[in-house]
Amino acid sequence: MKDVYLFSGFLGSGKTSMLTNVIKQLKERNLKPAVIMNELGKLPFDSQTVEEDIPLKEMLEGCICCSGSEKTEAQIQTLLLNEDFDVLIIETTGAAHPVEALDAVYSPLFADQLNIKGIVTVADSKLWLERESLTPQVRSLFLEQIRHAHLLLANKMDLLSESEQAKVIFEMQGINSHAFILQTTNGQVSYKLLENLQATSRISKDDIHSAKIGKHLHLSSLLIEFNKSYTQQQIEDWIKTLPSTVYRIKGYIPVEGVKNPMLFQYAYGLVQWLPEYIKMPAKVVLIGENVDEVKVIDE
CATH class of the missing domain: 3.40.50.300 (P-loop containing nucleotide triphosphate hydrolases)
Structure with missing residues (x-):
């Protein structure tokens, strides 16, 4: 690292x-x-x-x-x-x-x-x-x-x-x-x-679960890795549960019925999905305040 x-x-x-x-x-x-x-x-x-x-x-x-x-x-x-x-x-x-x-x-x-x-x-x-x-x-x-x-x-x-x-x-x-x-x-x-500074938190997801990790920081990041697929609606419903202090999300999310993880971006309440033609790593990065308290997507 x-x-x-x-x-x-x-x-x-x-x-x-x-x-x-x-x-x-x-x-x-x-x-x-x-x-x-x-x-x-x-x-x-x-x-x-x-x-x-x-x-x-x-x-x-x-x-x-x-x-x-x-x-x-x-x-x-x-x-x-x-x-x-x-x-x-x-x-x-x-x-x-x-x-x-x-x-x-x-x-x-x-x-x-x-x-x-x-x-x-x-x-x-x-x-x-x-x-x-x-x-x-x-x-x-x-x-x-x-x-x-x-x-x-x-x-x-x-x-x-x-x-x-x-x-x-x-x-x-x-x-x-x-x-x-x-x-x-x-x-x-x-x-x-x-x-002594530390602004990065990391979580590896085998299953859907909630998590509290990392240190309490003002502006920090959270890396989430996905090992299963979701519908776009499931992801967007999860996004709606996030606090307003999550400013950015970007990365690649595996979507049911789609061959490769889709490019996903979120900013200021707006969501964007784009197809990806090569297989990218299924992970996203969240940026915001105290993101260590964010609940990972639940079913």
Whole structure:
């Protein structure tokens, strides 16, 4: 299993400084990193900070989320097939929503090869205090990046007074009480903190049953494997029982009377079924809040 970290945060928040520092710590531990960098510009400025001996995939003029998720899956598959590495770091653009970014990383094709450790968000503390000056859309994304983090770096603390520092931490804790909040300068974080994260749960289904597994986390995933077929109606009835905190489901589900497991996607209450012409692994990935409490499909 390869450990995977997703680095989130606005442009200029300190993500690249954190990336450079974490890579250095990995090398000191004799761990081999690989990096996927997702940038909105045409020139890979940030990727120039990654040393030549580190496997690097760049996604230019695109987003790791939504329409870019297939590209991300292809990049990860290429790394898994062709590169020798221990830890994968995915640096998202400042415009990526954490849930969308996670969705791009979780593919039933390689979910059992990756251990998604979590989302590390770098937040510009000075910008936080000035967030009312942002447009409503940008401010909302800023809040979402903080709310869904597993580890939150309140960065640029050296630019604030003690009272401002206290205000930032108090307010961020109000937005995300689940994450450990670290006060940082230049995005410096100990790799030990990253190692303690865990956002992936896994269940193997031999029969239909209910399950409570994994650790209690704010935003996490659940991998479900199927060893029998269902009707589409059975699956859709099960979907209706899921809490609203399940944001995404994608994967392949064996359907009665259909030769190959069908491609299944769920987002924002909408279900999509598509035929698949080759036999894909019968498994789906759920993404949401506290998905370890989700009840697996019952008859």
